[in-house]
Amino acid sequence: MTPIRFAVALAAGIALPLSAASADEGMWTFDAFPSAKVKAAYGFAPDQAWLDRVRLSSLRLTGGCSSSLVSGQGLVLTNHHCVRDCAQQISTGTADYIAGGFLAATLADERKCAGQQAEIVTAITDTTARVQKAIGTLTGAALAKARDGEVAAIEKEGCTDPATERCQVVTLFGGGQYKLYHYRKYTDVRLVYAPEADAAFFGGDPDNFNFPRYDLDAAFLRLYENGKPVATPAHLTWAARAPKEGELVFITGNPGSTQRLLTQAQMAFQRDVSLPALELYLSEMRGRLISAMAGDPEKTRTGQDLLFGIENSYKARYGQWQALLDPGFAGKLAQTEAELRAKVAADPATAQKIGDPWTDLAKLMVGYRDIYKPYNWLELRAGGFSDLYGDARAIVRAAQERAKPNAERLPEYQDSKLALLEKQLTDDKPVYPWLEEISIAYWLSKTREALTTDAPPVKALLGKESPEQVAHRLVTGTKLGDPKVRAALFSGGLAAVQASDDPLIRYVLAHDGDARAIKDRYRFEIEAPVTAAQSKLATARFAAFGTDLYPDATFTLRLSYGAVKGWTYQGVTVKPTTVFAGMYERATGADPFKLPPKVLAAEGRIDKTKVVDFTSDNDIIGGNSGSPILDAKGAVIGAVFDGNIHSLGGNFGFDGTLNRSVSVSTVAVEEALTKIYPAPRLLAELHAK
Amino acid sequence: MTPIRFAVALAAGIALPLSAASADEGMWTFDAFPSAKVKAAYGFAPDQAWLDRVRLSSLRLTGGCSSSLVSGQGLVLTNHHCVRDCAQQISTGTADYIAGGFLAATLADERKCAGQQAEIVTAITDTTARVQKAIGTLTGAALAKARDGEVAAIEKEGCTDPATERCQVVTLFGGGQYKLYHYRKYTDVRLVYAPEADAAFFGGDPDNFNFPRYDLDAAFLRLYENGKPVATPAHLTWAARAPKEGELVFITGNPGSTQRLLTQAQMAFQRDVSLPALELYLSEMRGRLISAMAGDPEKTRTGQDLLFGIENSYKARYGQWQALLDPGFAGKLAQTEAELRAKVAADPATAQKIGDPWTDLAKLMVGYRDIYKPYNWLELRAGGFSDLYGDARAIVRAAQERAKPNAERLPEYQDSKLALLEKQLTDDKPVYPWLEEISIAYWLSKTREALTTDAPPVKALLGKESPEQVAHRLVTGTKLGDPKVRAALFSGGLAAVQASDDPLIRYVLAHDGDARAIKDRYRFEIEAPVTAAQSKLATARFAAFGTDLYPDATFTLRLSYGAVKGWTYQGVTVKPTTVFAGMYERATGADPFKLPPKVLAAEGRIDKTKVVDFTSDNDIIGGNSGSPILDAKGAVIGAVFDGNIHSLGGNFGFDGTLNRSVSVSTVAVEEALTKIYPAPRLLAELHAK
Known part of the structure; x- marks a missing residue:
């Protein structure tokens, strides 16, 4: 199970400040950081060397988090909640590393995290012209297929060594830009340290x-290759000092998804349809x-990571939903839309060029409502929280898709995606049958x-059968808990899958057609025309506001800036x-x-005046978990692990007066590694010059 | 636990058709039945004798249902789901009457239902002038106190024998009318027959x-007094014949609550605040x-009634919520409001008289949002689904309130309410500690x-403490599971309560102040001015549409008319x-x-062509469960047990093309009593002339 602080959503594009006061707004790409703006506000701006060093020290964790290199031997700082699933995986009935914490005494004690991959951005290339040319004037299914085919080709051409590289084309500005992100990837990531949950x-x-919070939400991982720690000469400096109120700080990481460009109709869909459905689910x-x-201690041990993920996701989405239901917040968003529409109306050339994408999107949302129930239940939620069902579906679909040319496949089964998919499918991980059964029965x-x-x-x-009977039959009968079985089916392709008598494989083979049919309706009738309309909105925004804008979050590397500060709400500071x-x-x-x-x-030994957690007004969102928070010198002073309750509306719009990131300080981590969980080996490594 | 198909809600008043096509709309009071309208539509109308006989054969069940007398010996027809809690109460680990059904072989085998009381309307008196005079020009807390005091006095004066009478002032038309309902009550109600769940x-x-449905959702109870069946010469005729498509049918019963008069602002509150909160809860x-x-078979047995109630309530409220979120349905409601506002604007005298209650209500809903979270959690949901917590709070509040003059008490502790409260508190009923604990822990x-x-x-x-620790301490420590202990505390009053060392009593004593404080804010800052504004809206409606209107449902006796018919939706009939x-x-x-x-x-013996369930377009809602459905002669041809999915929006507006009641036919009940659960004693009684 992975941190589900975010999920990729319908819309992507560019964002506008809710108000001019939101000075520190923005999740900026590294190839378009607004250094001049930061310099004007804070008297300092990072230069290219600073940006390059920080970029090469920042890692995306494929489980859904961010992290940073903090030593020359591949040591990685992230959050505890980003390694919870790893601690869960390596635990047993007699060793519960979530409850008891984990600290590797030596390198040999560091433990591999199944499914985890760390990725460093090595290059960003603009491929907009190529993708837009492939799309041309196409619409609907033809648009989706042409676009996805071109993306598949670009990604395949961009990487030559699938063992160490990953190539990913990212859609920015709602189709206004397509950029190829090239990554150096590390597929052997091991757990070094995690405190008790x-x-x-x-x-x-x-x-x-x-x-206020008091969470020691920090952990360390280490990158390995060929069974040895990776040498990482490019890394951040560890600065165990307290943050100063008002000081300039930067956060580098991978915000998962924002939806600041949704039209009123799209937001109404979320407010009235998708968010309520998700929260009830x-x-x-x-x-x-x-x-x-x-x-039940054993179920408590084995279920706690999933429960954590569900509760975290529930609360995050609840905050988003409440933001849309808040008349004041929603009013500002409506005003932003009205302003853009007024600017377009006053600009005949742009108006002529884009037509009326707002009305197009409103109509598309009517259609989306019509198909949402089957799309949600048959496709989005298929299998519930069952790992094995997800594996079975991926195996079946991968086999079906790989029988087609690369350009004609579902995007998630294009050649550029297969290496990570295979790793995630075939890494060894524990399976908890009771969780599998409860998940499948619940979904049905x-x-x-x-x-x-x-x-x-x-x-x-x-x-x-009843839902419980189906779930019991599938889970007790399947052999997919064995990674060798999954690997054999994955590599065996369609012939192996069709010949399989595994009940879960057979169940997916029998029923996934309904899911794929509704998925295709979504892709061709909703997603493709929504993208086309959003691309027009991007044109409108570029015309109205110029190009000095940041794109919505896409779980790709971004840099935000801000200051260490608290906030005042309803008279309380x-x-x-x-x-x-x-x-x-x-x-x-x-x-x-x-x-x-x-x-x-350790209470008697701890220096109780030392800072544990702190807030800043950087613009972040789920996916930023584990991000380093840096001072102007680029030294690490903490790890971001949360946002305050107001930040949840940040999905739709940033309010600089209230939105705050929450970080655990390096001071607290050091105090813990010194006095609570003595770790001289780690401290020495962090302090090495 | 009681059927929770309804809950008394904020608003009451009069209703308007969503469209002119809704010919069979209306939950009419017996003192204002539109006989001429029915005659015009169907060529038949009930005369006064018909109405009187039906009224005197109709019983309200205080658990939240309706029912009817169907023999001269106090035999009562209702739904199985209205006696579920009784079947639950009389069950044990070795005799599960929900799973296995119940059939009393003789009178002596009939079993008392704890907390159940049946009530027949014997008189309706208009007390509007008296209450309105007491209110005068008061506002806020003064209004609430004056009104509640006058109601208390009217109810106390109206009934002379608390053992057999109940008096209740009902607010109709949002304060446009106050009527005293006088009931003959029966406090000993016994279970005769219930099929398997x-x-x-x-x-x-x-x-x-x-x-389509195939539910045998019928049951029989019997009224007792002094240990003997009550003679009920006034009763309905049992007609075991199939319903005919298109035939005129009547439903008499107690619809719990409708909210067809809410303004747009009030509906937005429900859509955005209270319904989402309830559904997530x-x-x-x-x-x-x-x-x-x-x-866990024992938990399955003891928890099934609560689970049924929660699932039923969840689905009913989900339907209401979705109706408000449906653009088409919500658009009609908005149009209805716009039409009334236009009529008022065109009528200066009325406009002058009422001011702008729509804006008043919109402002009040802003205030309601501000207090809703503490009001909901500390007051409305206090104790969760715990019976014992509810009992403890009632004991504490009753003791505190009875120390005050009748007119100054919270309405639910006025003298006229105490008899039923005492019965509900002191009747013997099983307590399931695990359910009590889970409920209190969940609430906290x-x-x-x-x-x-x-x-x-x-x-x-x-x-x-943690929520679980508090719940465990209270439930394991309390003696309130013993009805004698509850009775002693209730009769002992404030002295006994304050001297009690029962942990649950002490917990309520310690913490109920916060709940009462927020309850008072709701009563005085929201409920009282909302009532005042709604009363102005009633004036507007009477001026615009005359007085030929029916009031919103109030869990008091109503008569609806309609025809046996199906429906067509999205091309499916x-x-x-x-x-x-x-x-x-x-x-x-x-x-x-x-x-x-x-x-x-019994499959081989059953006549498979016989009707099981049927639908009609009568206007009903939760609380009507168990209502008899009558033909033109006033004979019973079924018992209403449900509405179709479209009927759930009926809380806010009636759509005659789609809303349908669902009944189990007397034919099916007879077939079951003949061939599945042979009950010659009952059949003979039903057929007696």
Whole structure:
């Protein structure tokens, strides 16, 4: 299970400030950083050498997080919650590394994280002209196929060594730009250090997205190649010093997705259709997990990572939804749209060129509503949270798609995607049958509820069985828990898949057609024309505001700037830093305010005046988890692990007066590595010149 | 636990058709039935004798349902789902009457239902002038107190024998009318017959609010007094004949609540605030119950009634919410408001008199949003689904309120309310500690999530404990499961309560102040001015449309008329009747499409051409469950148990082309009592002349 702080959403494009006051707004690409603007505001701006060094020290983690190199031996700083799944995977009934924490005494004790890959951006190339030429004047299915085919070709041509390179074409500005990101990738990533979850996530879900916080949400990984640590001469300097209120700070990382360019109609779709559906889906599953785990230590151990992910996602999306329901916030977004429309109306050339994409999108959202229920339940949620169902579907679809020419495949099965897919499918990871069953049964049950008993796809999925019976039959019968079986089916292709008598493979073979059919309707009837309309909106924005804009987040490397600062809301001022004293005061001994024994034992040794967590007004979002927060010199002073509750509306618009990032300080990490979890080996490495 | 198909909501008033086509719209009071209109449409209208006989044969069940007298010995027809809680209460680990059904072989085998009371309307008196005079020109808290005091006095004066009478002032037309309903009440109600839940609720939650249906959702109760069946010479005739498509039918019963008069601002509050909050609340609790019950037969037995109630409520409210989110439906509601505003604008006298209640209500909804979170969590949801917490709070509040003069109490503790409250508190009923714990822990957990860890009421509720620890301590320590303990505390009043060392009583004493404070803010800052504004809207409607209108539903006796008919939606036509053949065809053997053994065993004997369930276009809503459906002669041809999915929007507006009631036919009940659950005693009683 991966951190699900973000999910790639419908729209991408460019963003506008909600108000002129949002001085520190923006998730800037490294090839278009607004140095002059930063210089004007703060009297300092990074030069190209600074940018290059920071870029080459920043890693994307394919599980959905960000991180940074902090030593010459491939040591990587990230969040605890970004390695939770790894700690989960390497745990057993007798060694629970989520509850107890993990610290490798020597290199030999560092443990591989299944499915994890780290990626460094080595080049960014503009391929806009090539993709736009392929699209030409096409629409609908033809547009989608031409675009996806050209992207497949660019990605394939861009990388020569699939073992160490990854190529990815990123759509920016809603189709206004297509850029090829070239990565150096590392497929052997190992866990070095993770504190106990009760220390890293002190305050648990109730305190998540809130502040003051006292979380030691930091962890270390290490890059390996050929069984040895990777030499990383380009890395950041570790500066274990407290942040200063007001000081300029930078955050580099991979914000997952923002949707600041949605039209009013698209936002209404999210507010009224997709966000409510998602929240209800997560909510009942959360309840099912909580009760299933209660009083059962082994289920508590094996289910905790999924529960964490669901609760985190639920709260993040709840904040987004509430932002759209807030009359004040929504009013500002409406005003932004009205201003752009007025500018276009006053510019006949642009108006003539783009037509009325707002009305086009409103009509498309009507169509999207019509297909959303089957699309959501048969395609987006297929298998629920079941890993094995997801694996089975990927194996079946990969086999079907690889039988086609590269340019004609579903994008996720193009040649450039297969290396990571194969790694994720074939890495060894534990399987928890009870979680698999509960997930599949839940999905089938909710699908029947939404589509009704008599809907043909529901009748096909269930036949004469109940959701629980189907789930039990599939999970007890499948052999896909064995990575060798998955690997054999993946490499065996369509012939192996069709010959398989694995019940899960056979189930997907029998029923995935309904999902693919509705997926195609979405791709051709909704996604393709939405992209076309958004591309026109990008044209409108470039015409109205020039090109000095940043694109919506796309889980690619961005740099944001800002200052260490708190905020004031409804008359209450929140200070930007917390110290260890507050952590001990907040502890009640009862979950989730229970400090682990090692933290309690260290109380007398800890310097309680030292900073634990701090806030800044950098513009970030889910996917930035694990990002380094840097001072003007480019030294690391913390790791970003959260945003405050106001930042959740940042998906749709940035409010510089309230939105804050939340980081754990390097001071706190050092204090912990010195006095709570003594780690001289790590400290020496961090301090090495 | 009671059927929660309805809950009393903020607004009450009068309703307008969504369109002129809604010929059969209306939940009419018995003192203002539109006989001329029915005569014009159907060529028949009930005369006063017909109305009187039907009224005196119609019973309100205080658990939240409707029912009717169908013999001279107090035999009462209602739904199975209206006696589910009774079947639950009388069950034990070795006799599960929900799973296995219940049939009393003799009178002596009939079993008392705890908390259940049946009520027949014996008189309706207009007390509008008296209440309006008391209100005068008061506002806010003064208005609420004056109104509630006068109501208390009227109710107390209206009934002389608290053992057999109940008096209740009902607010109709949003304060346009106050009427005193006088009831003959029966406090000893016993279970006679209930089929298995798998037969009564065949298709379960997936088929709930859908059609075709095949549910034997009928049951019988009997009224007792002094240990003997009550003689009921006034009763309905049992007509075991199939409904005819197009025939005129009437439904008499107690629709719980409609909100057809809400302004756009009030509907937006429901759509954006209260309905989402409720659905998320029910959703996670549903998940918690499902997992807690899975694989545990005793928890499955003891939790099934609550789960049924939650799922039913979730689906009903989901339908309401979706109706408000449906652009077409919402557009019609907006148009209705615009039309009324235009009429008022064209009528200076009325405009002068009422001012602008729409804007008043919009401002009030802003204030309501501001207090909704604490009001919802501290007051509306206090204790979650815990019976014992509810009992403890009622005991504490009753003691506190009874120390005040009748006119100054919270309305629910006025003298006229105490008899039923005492019965509900002191009747013997089983307590399931695991359900109590899960409910209280859930409530505390969600309250902390919503109000945040640092909110003073949350700190007070939890102290240094977790939600689970508090719940466990209270439930294991309390003695309130013993009805004698509850009775002693109730009768002992404030002294007894304050001297109690019961942990649940002490917990409520310690923390209920926060709940009462926010409740008062709601009563005085929101509810009272909302009522004042709605009363102005009633004036506007009377001026615009005359007084030939029906009031919103208030869980008081109403009569609706219509025809047996199906409907057509998105090109699909649904027939109005189903037959036994379809039931056997739909059975899969897997829950919830598993027919019980007796039904399966009877398959060869059953006449499969006989009607099971049928639909009609009568205007009904939750609370009508158990209502008799009558032919023109006033004979019973079925019992209403559901509405179709379209009827859920009926909370806000009636659409005669799609809204349908769903009833189980008397034919099906007789077939079952003859061939599945042979009950010659009952059949003879039903057929007695």
